[in-house]
Each structure stands twice: as structure tokens, then as C-alpha cells.
Amino acid sequence: MPPLNLGSDQQPRTPMDADEAWRTTAGRAAGTVLFFDFDGTLAPVGDDPTAVQPAPNVLAAIEALAPRVRRIAIVSARPVEFLRDRLGGLAGVDLYGLYGLEHSYSGGDTVTEPAALPWVPTMAELADLARAELPAGTLVEFKRLSVALHWRTAPRLGEAVQEWGQAQADRLGLRVQGGRMVLELKPPVDRDKGMVIGELIRDAEAAWYFGDDVSDIRAFAAVRARAATDPDFFGVCVAVANPETGQEVADAADLTIDSPAALGDFLSQASHRLA
Numbered sequence: 365m366p367p368l369n370l371g372s373d374q375q376p377r378t379p380m381d382a383d384e385a386w387r388t389t390a391g392r393a394a395g396t397v398l399f400f401d402f403d404g405t406l407a408p409v410g411d412d413p414t415a416v417q418p419a420p421n422v423l424a425a426i427e428a429l430a431p432r433v434r435r436i437a438i439v440s441a442r443p444v445e446f447l448r449d450r451l452g453g454l455a456g457v458d459l460y461g462l463y464g465l466e467h468s469y470s471g472g473d474t475v476t477e478p479a480a481l482p483w484v485p486t487m488a489e490l491a492d493l494a495r496a497e498l499p500a501g502t503l504v505e506f507k508r509l510s511v512a513l514h515w516r517t518a519p520r521l522g523e524a525v526q527e528w529g530q531a532q533a534d535r536l537g538l539r540v541q542g543g544r545m546v547l548e549l550k551p552p553v554d555r556d557k558g559m560v561i562g563e564l565i566r567d568a569e570a571a572w573y574f575g576d577d578v579s580d581i582r583a584f585a586a587v588r589a590r591a592a593t594d595p596d597f598f599g600v601c602v603a604v605a606n607p608e609t610g611q612e613v614a615d616a617a618d619l620t621i622d623s624p625a626a627l628g629d630f631l632s633q634a635s636h637r638l639a
């Protein structure tokens with residue numbers, strides 16, 4: 365598949381220069397939505413998924429941007445409660461967890477997609493089975509409505525873990541989502557980052573999406589699709605570089621930023637442009 369930003373019907377009208385892009389956004393800031401993935405975008409990746417924290421400067425930058433745009437949302441594969449814990453101090457930011465199977469608007473209660481709830485017991489059993497059957501070195505992350513199988517600290521296990529995960533998905537009728545040294549098993553419920561973004565930008569005038577991994581490419585595609593049908597809509601897709609799946613993501617983006625810390629600097633500068 366050609367990179368999304370080179371497809372003949374999806375050619376971005378986005379200026380590739382970030383200064384120009386923020387100037388264009390400033391003219392429609394009240395109709396602008398900013399979306400951020402969490403792991404690898406706001407937070408640097410580490411060995412232990414429970415230990416990661418946002419890069420020091422990103423939360424302050426998002427806080428400064430929030431009053432200047434219509435809406436800010438975090439769209440992640442993490443549960444909403446995890447995001448709330450890590451981003452707790454951020455007022456007025458919407459959280460979409462588990463690829464949109466959960467959400468919380470502006471600090472409100474967490475709402476779960478009803479169609480996913482019957483899958484909780486299956487996921488719990490699957491996590492137990494993974495812990496029992498997968499070789500030592502695999503990290504099993506149970507997220508209530510999904511199970512992530514990690515091999516970051518034991519890269520040699522990647523192939524075996526993916527084979528096991530795919531076999532379980534086939535057996536149980538689950539969906540799989542690949543990522544950075546991780547395979548995730550999810551309920552067969554139609555919800556992904558692209559669907560979330562597509563719904564949230566229906567009446568927006570501009571949107572920026574910042575992401576680092578392959579699941580974020582669907583979100584980029586939703587921004588592109590909106591731009592393709594509305595010449596007045598202004599969409600920008602930004603990749604945060606990663607050494608694993610990053611090339612594919614960068615190929616689909618308008619801009620690439622080096623790291624979560626660099627994203628913090630980029631957003632701080634942006635908040636001055638939207639002032």
C-alpha cells in the first residue's frame with residue numbers, strides 16, 4: 365500500500381512547514397481539535413508498561429494549549445483509568461481508552477462500550493492462560509477488555525508470542541492489533557482509533573493527530589478522509605519517531621518529531637502561536 369500521504373485521492377493540502385501549519389490553525393483555533401496517542405507519543409517507551417510517565421514538558425504544553433482550541437483528546441490503547449492516573453492534573457481533556465472502548469469526557473465518569481462488556485471474562489481467562497503457557501520473559505498485560513503480550517525485554521520470543529496470540533485470537537474469535545514489541549488481543553467489537561477520530565472531527569474545522577505506532581495510522585486516515593470530503597477542513601498528521609514501527613508511521617504523516625520530549629517543545633512553541 366502506498367503511504368497515505370502520497371495517495372492520489374488523499375494528497376494532503378497541508379503545508380509541510382510546521383510554522384505555516386500552526387498559522388493556518390490559528391485562524392480557526394476555536395474549531396480545532398488536538399489528538400494525542402499516549403505511549404511513545406506523550407510518554408517515552410520503557411521496559412515496564414506500568415512504570416511509564418509522560419515526558420516532563422508535554423503536560424504543561426497541553427495545559428497551555430487547552431484553552432486556545434475547541435477540544436483536546438487522548439486516544440490510547442491504555443485503559444481510561446491508567447490515562448487518568450498519568451494525566452490526572454489535566455483539566456478539560458477528554459480520554460479515549462482501549463481504542464475507544466472506554467471514554468471519559470473532561471474528567472467525568474468512565475463509560476464503557478456496552479458491546480464489549482460480555483468479553484471481560486474471556487479476556488481475564490486469556491490473560492491467565494497466557495501467563496501459564498507463554499515462556500518466561502513474556503510480559504502479559506491484562507487491561508479488562510484486552511490483553512497485551514509484550515516481548516520488549518526478551519526480543520527472541522517475539523515470533524513465538526505472536527504465533528500463540530494469533531492462535532488464541534482464531535480460537536476465541538478475537539481481533540489482534542500489532543504494535544511496538546507487543547501483540548494485543550481485543551474483543552470483536554468495531555472500535556478503533558480511526559473510528560473515534562472520524563466521529564470527533566465531523567464538525568471540526570481543523571484537527572492535528574500526534575501518534576507513533578501502527579494503530580495511529582487509522583487515525584491519520586480518518587483525518588485524511590475528512591480533508592478529502594471538505595476543502596475547508598485543515599488536518600495535520602504528526603508522527604513521533606520510533607525505531608521499531610516508526611518508518612511506516614512517518615511515511616503516513618505530514619511531519620515527524622524526534623521524541624516525546626521534543627513533542628513537548630513543539631507544543632510549547634505552538635501554544636504561543638495560538639495565543
Ligand SMILES: O=P(O)(O)OC[C@H]1O[C@H](O[C@H]2O[C@H](CO)[C@@H](O)[C@H](O)[C@H]2O)[C@H](O)[C@@H](O)[C@@H]1O
Nearest residue numbers: 402403409410411413440441512516544545546
Ligand atoms: O495507544 P498507545 O497509548 O500508544 O498504547 C500502545 C501500547 O502501549 C504500551 O506498550 C508500549 O509501551 C510500553 C511502555 O513504554 C512498552 O514496554 C511496550 O513495548 C510498548 O508496546 C501498553 O503497555 C500497551 O498496552 C499498549 O497497547
